[in-house]
Each structure stands twice: as C-alpha cells, then as structure tokens.
Amino acid sequence: MTIRTLLVAILVLIGPARATYAQSVPPAGQFDAARLKVYLDCQYECDFDYLRTNVAFVDWVRDRADSDIHLLVTTQTTGGGGSSWTLKFIGAGPQAGADETLTFSTASTDTSDARRKELARLVRLGLTRYVVRAGQTNSLDVTFKPPAALDAQTTPQKDPWNYWVFRTGVNGNLGGEQTSKNGSYRLNLSANRVTEAWKINLSTNGSYRENTFEISETTTIRSITRSWGVNTLVVKSLGPKWSAGVRANLSGSTFSNQDWVLGITPGIEFDVFPYAESTRRSWTFLYSIGAERANYTDETIFGKLEETVPIHSIGSNLGLRQPWGSAGASASFSQHLNKPERTRLSIFANADVRLFKGFSFNMFGDYSRIRDQINLKRGGASVDEVLLRQRQLATGYRYFVGFGVSYSFGSIFNNVVNPRFGGGGGDRMIIMF
CATH class of the missing domain: 2.40.160 (Porin)
Structure with missing residues (x-):
C-alpha cells in the first residue's frame, strides 16, 4: 500500500468523526455570557467528565476566581460503610451571599454509576436556585416524580441488624520474572455499629508475603513475613x-x-x-x-x-x-x-x-x-x-x-468532554515544578 493510499484511507475514517464533533460542540471561543460559571472543588469520588456531560446548563470553569458558584463537595464514611456527602454551594459576584448546602448518603453496596448519578441529580437541584436568580428561567423546567403510594398507617421500618454492618475480604497478588517471584495475601473481617450515641469497630486481619530471588544456580534467597491483628474500638458520645x-x-x-x-x-x-x-x-x-x-x-x-x-x-x-x-x-x-x-x-x-x-x-x-x-x-x-x-x-x-x-492558564472554560485516545478532554493545562 502506498503512502498516498494510506492517507486517503485515514481521511475517510476520520471524516465522519470530525463532522459529528463539529456539530456537537459550539464554535471555539463562543460562550453564553449569561450562563452560570461553576467551579467544582472535589477531592474524591467526583466523576468530572460525567458531571460536565449531565449538568450541561452551566459553564464549568477551571479556577475559583472565574466562577459565579464555587461547588465544594466533601464526603465522610458512614457507620454502614457508605458515604455521607455534603454539597456546599458558595455564591460569588452577582451570587455573593446566596450560599446553599445539600446533603445525601450512598450505601456501601451502591455502584460507582449509582453514586455519580445521585451526585449529578443533587448538583442540578442545587444549581436551580442560582439559575432562577440569574434570570435564565426560559430554559428551565422542573420534573416531579411522586413517590409510590404509602399506607397511611405505615410505621418506621425496624432495622433487623440493629445498625451492625459486617464485611469480609480476601486480597492477593502474584508477580515474577525468570529469576525472581513474589506473592502476598491478606484476609480481613470487620463488624461495625455506629449510632449518634455509640461507635463500635471490631476487626481482624492477617497477611502473608513471600519473595524469592535466584542469585545463581546454587543460591536462592527466600524472604517470608507474616502479620496478624485483632482490633477493637468502643466510643461513647x-x-x-x-x-x-x-x-x-x-x-x-x-x-x-x-x-x-x-x-x-x-x-x-x-x-x-x-x-x-x-x-x-x-x-x-x-x-x-x-x-x-x-x-x-x-x-x-x-x-x-x-x-x-x-x-x-x-x-x-x-x-x-x-x-x-x-x-x-x-x-x-x-x-x-x-x-x-x-x-x-x-x-x-x-x-x-x-x-x-x-x-x-x-x-x-x-x-x-x-x-x-x-x-x-x-x-x-x-x-x-x-x-x-x-x-x-x-x-x-x-x-x-x-x-x-x-x-494553570488559558481559557477559563472546562465544559468539553472528549474521550479520544484515552483522555476526557477539557482538563487543565498544568506545569509541574
């Protein structure tokens, strides 16, 4: 195959992709000045690409100084092993003083997709107030999903486990080369009960690690380490x-x-x-x-x-x-x-x-x-x-x-998600020293 033929084939393949991309993204440098500018401040568990894709009625910016809303997301582990999320909406500029806080919880059994969907839902809900304040109601609608009918005599559900949460896990890894190999294994068990008045943590663990090195045909070095532990913590508020x-x-x-x-x-x-x-x-x-x-x-x-x-x-x-x-x-x-x-x-x-x-x-x-x-x-x-x-x-x-x-410098906007060649796109340009 000649180089000319190869180039023609590549252009045929990428042509439709370029057309689709051009239709889905606004022309470079054109943004709606009236749209809210939001800065996301989240250290853990926030899928930024997902948020940018599913909360698209605002402009996401790279720096807090350029934002109308500083969204500070914090998490804390719950007694059941899940997460308690706090979303702090901090207004700036025209939105100064209009702060808001929303909270929600996710279970330890929730998937990462379920967690990011709930986060995106609460972010959309929290931003609604600011969209109204910014006068963008023409493009805003609200959908209410009524809960399933409940028996008026329904009593609070009793927890059959009385707040106890149990976990067990086994982890291991193996690796090696022609003259060396290694392996490690770890077992852990835990039982936890957390209420406002009491905190009880019970856990046990064991680990085994082995490394083998062949120095020569007659010399082999073998290293083995073992550890185990049983831990108890009881706290009264x-x-x-x-x-x-x-x-x-x-x-x-x-x-x-x-x-x-x-x-x-x-x-x-x-x-x-x-x-x-x-x-x-x-x-x-x-x-x-x-x-x-x-x-x-x-x-x-x-x-x-x-x-x-x-x-x-x-x-x-x-x-x-x-x-x-x-x-x-x-x-x-x-x-x-x-x-x-x-x-x-x-x-x-x-x-x-x-x-x-x-x-x-x-x-x-x-x-x-x-x-x-x-x-x-x-x-x-x-x-x-x-x-x-x-x-x-x-x-x-x-x-x-x-x-x-x-x-970080350049465009203040950070809206675009482009996963081609393994990257989400729209990330900051960072110079590290």
Missing part, C-alpha cells in the same frame, strides 16, 4: 464536642519480632469545633493511658522475651477543607511510664492551597523522633534481612516529604 472510648488491640508480626502484643488504652477526646462540622473543619485533642503486654519471638536488645509496659499518649489532629483549599496537621507524643526516657514524637502535615488565580501549592510530610524500640531483636542483622526488610532495624528517626506547585 458525651456531647457535641466530647467523647470517651477504649481501644483493645492484639497483634503479632515476624518483622517486629512479636509473637503477640496485647494493648488496652482508654481515652478521652475533645473537638474544638462541633463534631457535626467535621466535613469542613475539625481540631481534636485525645489523651489515652493504658498498658501493653508483649511476648517476643527472639530475645530483645534489652534481654527480654516478655514484658508489660504502662504507657500514655496525647495527640492533636487538625483538618480544614475551605474554599481556599485544604490543610491538615497532626502531632502525637507517647511515653512509657516505667521508663520516661522511652518516648516517640510524631508530626504530620499536608496542604493543598490556591495562592492566587491558577496557582496552587501542595505539600505533605511526616517526621518521627523514635526512642521506644524495645521490641528489636538482639544481635546484628544480616545483609539479606536488611535488603529484604525481614526485620525491624534500630533508628532514631523517620521522615518523608513531598511537595509541588501547579500553574
């Missing part, structure tokens, strides 16, 4: 800002040189903001005190095969989700009461902030100062144990840091 609870954990790990460790720690927590506002802001302080009983696989660096350690800890956690972005920070300090010099200080922070139009900064990092590794196995570690991470090693600290900036 003491009001809009206070709660009390107790944790009980039983676990074991070959990596940590622990046959088993049992810990019981009651505690009390205070939230500076009401718990009801946790989707937007939360600042908690938690103090707990208890004890741990441990049995070790091998003798520790302190000559122990078993021991009981009284311990207490204090921690604080701050989380903010606002129109300017999101930020969070946490700090915790734990100490052995029988050996006060054995401590651990951990600090974590993250932020994703829009500093000015089109420019965002994000960072995350954590640091731990470690002085409480009483479980370490006596004796030096072999090269294989170090490289394959078969055992925990002594360290005075751990840290991890990441950061980045992005700058």
Whole structure:
C-alpha cells in the first residue's frame, strides 16, 4: 500500500468523526455570557467528565476566581460503610451571599454509576436556585416524580441488624520474572455499629508475603513475613464536642519480632469545633493511658522475651477543607511510664492551597523522633534481612516529604468532554515544578 493510499484511507475514517464533533460542540471561543460559571472543588469520588456531560446548563470553569458558584463537595464514611456527602454551594459576584448546602448518603453496596448519578441529580437541584436568580428561567423546567403510594398507617421500618454492618475480604497478588517471584495475601473481617450515641469497630486481619530471588544456580534467597491483628474500638458520645472510648488491640508480626502484643488504652477526646462540622473543619485533642503486654519471638536488645509496659499518649489532629483549599496537621507524643526516657514524637502535615488565580501549592510530610524500640531483636542483622526488610532495624528517626506547585492558564472554560485516545478532554493545562 502506498503512502498516498494510506492517507486517503485515514481521511475517510476520520471524516465522519470530525463532522459529528463539529456539530456537537459550539464554535471555539463562543460562550453564553449569561450562563452560570461553576467551579467544582472535589477531592474524591467526583466523576468530572460525567458531571460536565449531565449538568450541561452551566459553564464549568477551571479556577475559583472565574466562577459565579464555587461547588465544594466533601464526603465522610458512614457507620454502614457508605458515604455521607455534603454539597456546599458558595455564591460569588452577582451570587455573593446566596450560599446553599445539600446533603445525601450512598450505601456501601451502591455502584460507582449509582453514586455519580445521585451526585449529578443533587448538583442540578442545587444549581436551580442560582439559575432562577440569574434570570435564565426560559430554559428551565422542573420534573416531579411522586413517590409510590404509602399506607397511611405505615410505621418506621425496624432495622433487623440493629445498625451492625459486617464485611469480609480476601486480597492477593502474584508477580515474577525468570529469576525472581513474589506473592502476598491478606484476609480481613470487620463488624461495625455506629449510632449518634455509640461507635463500635471490631476487626481482624492477617497477611502473608513471600519473595524469592535466584542469585545463581546454587543460591536462592527466600524472604517470608507474616502479620496478624485483632482490633477493637468502643466510643461513647458525651456531647457535641466530647467523647470517651477504649481501644483493645492484639497483634503479632515476624518483622517486629512479636509473637503477640496485647494493648488496652482508654481515652478521652475533645473537638474544638462541633463534631457535626467535621466535613469542613475539625481540631481534636485525645489523651489515652493504658498498658501493653508483649511476648517476643527472639530475645530483645534489652534481654527480654516478655514484658508489660504502662504507657500514655496525647495527640492533636487538625483538618480544614475551605474554599481556599485544604490543610491538615497532626502531632502525637507517647511515653512509657516505667521508663520516661522511652518516648516517640510524631508530626504530620499536608496542604493543598490556591495562592492566587491558577496557582496552587501542595505539600505533605511526616517526621518521627523514635526512642521506644524495645521490641528489636538482639544481635546484628544480616545483609539479606536488611535488603529484604525481614526485620525491624534500630533508628532514631523517620521522615518523608513531598511537595509541588501547579500553574494553570488559558481559557477559563472546562465544559468539553472528549474521550479520544484515552483522555476526557477539557482538563487543565498544568506545569509541574
């Protein structure tokens, strides 16, 4: 086949597609100035392509500064394993002061398609008010679907499970090359009951990981690590800002040189903001005190095969989700009461902030100062144990840091969805440093 023949064939194939696209998309640069401009601010679970396609009576813009409506979507896990959604419509410009909040819930058994359909429905419903305020009623209609007839004597449905939700799962993966292979498996079970007054979480898990490396025809290195755990948390609500609870954990790990460790720690927590506002802001302080009983696989660096350690800890956690972005920070300090010099200080922070139009900064990092590794196995570690991470090693600290900036410029509109060659189209142009 000649190059000329090939080019003609390609043009024949793409010609209809080009015509269809031209008919479905307005000419470049032409937008209705009267249409609402909406900026979507959603970190998780929002299918933006689906929203742009199914909420087409507004213009979606790339930056908050160009919007009439800032749509802030937050989610929180419910006791049943589903999600509680909060849609905050924040007016700007001509819509300033006209804020609105809508909420809805999805079940853990809902598909991603069901979740995005319900989200799109609530977005359309929430935007209706602003369309009316903008004077675009000529293109607006409302459809009401009456609910199925209900018996006037119908009583509230009784939950046969009394708010208990059970889950089980098995995960595994395998991989390999000619001279190496790896596999890991994990089993987990959980039972949870969450009401306004009580929160009960019960869970158990186990994992197995194996790696094999053929160094030569006569030398093969094999690494196996196992871990398991049983975890219990019971919390009682003491009001809009206070709660009390107790944790009980039983676990074991070959990596940590622990046959088993049992810990019981009651505690009390205070939230500076009401718990009801946790989707937007939360600042908690938690103090707990208890004890741990441990049995070790091998003798520790302190000559122990078993021991009981009284311990207490204090921690604080701050989380903010606002129109300017999101930020969070946490700090915790734990100490052995029988050996006060054995401590651990951990600090974590993250932020994703829009500093000015089109420019965002994000960072995350954590640091731990470690002085409480009483479980370490006596004796030096072999090269294989170090490289394959078969055992925990002594360290005075751990840290991890990441950061980045992005700058977006160009057209303010972000309406078009074009899935050709694997992309949704209409996304922002981002420069990363």
